[in-house]
Amino acid sequence: MITLHGFPTSNYYNIVKHALLYKEIPFQEHLIFTDNDKLLAVSPVGKVPAITTDEGVTLSESSVICDFIEEAYPDIPLYPESATERAIVRQIMKIAELYFELPSRRLIPYVFSGTQAPDTLKQEVRQVLARGIPALNQLCQFSPWIAGKALTMADIYMHYVNVVVIGCASTQLDWDVLAEIPGMKEWNKTMTQSDIAQKIEADRVANMPEFMTHIKAQIQAAQPK
Ligand SMILES: N[C@@H](CCC(=O)N[C@@H](CS)C(=O)NCC(=O)O)C(=O)O
Known part of the structure; x- marks a missing residue:
């Protein structure tokens, strides 16, 4: 197993x-x-x-x-049959990771410590997100799934990328990034309502206290002595 x-x-x-x-x-x-x-x-x-x-x-x-x-x-x-369609799914996943998740992730330490990131960092993150938005606008179909009629790995990937984008951009950038992509919010809500996403969310919430204990210890260890 x-x-x-x-x-x-x-x-x-x-x-x-x-x-x-x-x-x-x-x-x-x-x-x-x-x-x-x-x-x-x-x-x-x-x-x-x-x-x-x-x-x-x-x-x-x-x-x-x-x-x-x-x-x-x-x-x-979770991937289409044709090589071209599979590549399109992977392209969405890659762009979601590089231009949505990774820049937003840079703000996570500030979200956890309840402080504001430096303006220079916020500006860098905004610039990368600003490249991801038109790209995802071009690629995401929401008909009803991200890459078309069937749910694919791109739907799963994007949904959990959005967790970080929403959590960081709203608090640190005061920016509703998902609203920049018509259809994204409605699709994300549908994803959230699936039985699997609900189970994963329940497990996430249950794990939060233990996770925070580890994060606080890491933040403390990184403080200058
Ligand atoms: N590129 C990796 C990224 C995984 C990642 O960043 N995981 C986070 C947890 S959400 C982590 O392990 N962070 C610890 C670290 O960056 O040292 C993947 O796709 O699996």
Whole structure:
């Protein structure tokens, strides 16, 4: 059985968890935080998520894991059949990660510490998001799913990318980024209402106190002595 390593407050962890649940692949969760050195044994850069496959192979990087589980467990597909359509799905995932998630993520420490990020950083984040918005406007179809008629991995990926975008841009940039992409908010609400997303959200909320304990310890350790 697959083991999913990480913690349920991680949006990247939840991408993989959602895909595993959607594809009805049996898996067990191994709760491990990023301050645990043992994470390096399954994730070379010490980031979450990672999986251990049925064969005992460890894999990290959410998009790589998503590709692996699709290829190894094709019965309930999350990518279209044609190579071109698959590439379009991956293009949306990549742009969502590079131009939406990663810039927003830079603001997370300030969100957690309840402080405001420096203006220079806010400006850098705004500039990257401003490139992602027209790109996603061009690529996302919402008819009714992101890449067309069928729900794909791009829907799952974008939904958990949006968790970070919403959480950071509203508080740090005073910017309703999702509103810049017509259809995105309605689609995101539909995604939130799915049984799988509801289960993942319940697990996230339950994990929050333990996660905050780890985060506070990390923030304290980083303070100048
Ligand atoms: N590119 C990685 C990013 C994963 C990631 O950033 N995970 C966060 C938790 S949501 C993490 O492990 N952060 C710890 C760190 O950056 O040291 C992926 O797609 O899996």
